[in-house]
Amino acid sequence: MRERPTSHDVARIANVSRTTVSLVLNNVPGVRINEATRQRVFEAAKQLNYHPNITGRKLVSGKSFTLGLVLLQNPNQVFTDAILVKVLLGVEQAAEERGFHVLLKPLSPDNPEEYTRLIHENHVDGIILSGPRQDDPEIIRIHQQGFPIMLMGQLPGSNIPLVDINAIDGAKIATTHLIENGHRRIAMITNAPLEYTSARQRLDGYRQALTEAGITPDDSFVAAGNYTPASGYTAMAHLLTHSPRPSAVFVASDVVAMGAIQAAKRLGLAIPGDLAIVGFDDVPLAEYYDPPLTTMRLPAFDLGWAAADRLCRLVTGNKLDQTEYLLETQLIVRNSSQLSHG
Secondary structure, eight states: OOOOOOHHHHHHHHTSOHHHHHHHHTTOTTOOOOHHHHHHHHHHHHHHTOOOOHHHHHHHHSOOOEEEEEEOSOHHHHHTOTTHHHHHHHHHHHHHHTTOEEEEEEOOTTOTTHHHHHHHHHOOSEEEEESOBTTOHHHHHHHHTTOOEEEESOOTTOOOOEEEEOHHHHHHHHHHHHHHTTOOSEEEEOSSOTTBHHHHHHHHHHHHHHHHTTOOOOGGGEEOOOSSHHHHHHHHHHHTTSSSOOSEEEESOHHHHHHHHHHHHHTTOOTTTTOEEEOSBOOTTGGGSSSOOBEEEOOHHHHHHHHHHHHHHHHTTOOOSOSEEEEOOEEEOOTTSSOOOO
8 A cells, every 4th residue: 555645755855844845835824935945845745646634734824724604694594595505615615725624604693702602612713704783793893803704795884804795786776677667666675684784785775776766765665584485475465465565576585585476476466467576696596486586696606705715815814905895796687577578
């Protein structure tokens, strides 16, 4: 049986010390080693198919090489999150490219002190926080202590680095699409309670579109979703008690829209003939809804990749060129918002 190569073998071929091999291959920050030496070490490691042991990497660098992906959702909400898989794939790929592992951790929004347990008990080097809430002082305190954090979302009033979509513009585009199709009584179901920044921003975009079209926003035409189809069903059933009822609804989450559509159908409404609907996210099943759902496509994989890539830079001591990194959404028009003329 062929013996596994060791750092001693790499050092011998590269004509350097084992310490130099360890410093180069573990990418230890703050160490000055000239580029020619680095290349010799990389070439020798490649020739021998040598990979540093993770335990050794931890001892040399003082890091766990683990990122915590924190979801502020309860288990039921996590199970129904149809874009989480794409986000997680993006996070995993970016982390792997930089030699990091990912720990997925749903945390109850009601127990923010669990951040501290995650950091100290699981020894993560940094946190990606998905779905920050506006009433979350604990994450700000941890950031002020210097612990690396990357928001996947926004926390107004803080200077925590973030990656997010341009949710205000996306919601504005979705609502404008309904206005351009002749609707004036346009209601909205949020993706989450308004304590979540993403819900507040999508509501702001909806209101901006109405105002710019000369339509006065009506708070009674806004109902709260909470990430799940069941919350969408309840919200839509409430909105449809209005007289006159809305002719269109912007639902700020495709998953929430699933329940909203069922509520409309059970009242005998045809979509889009009696009620037009636009969603948000473009989850994989959106084009197979009945009818196929018009929605705003969210670049889920890119969102995860950018968040992990930027957090890895912070963890390894690199500066970011900008603290805010926003990705755009795209309107995908399907049958739920307009009658087919085909």
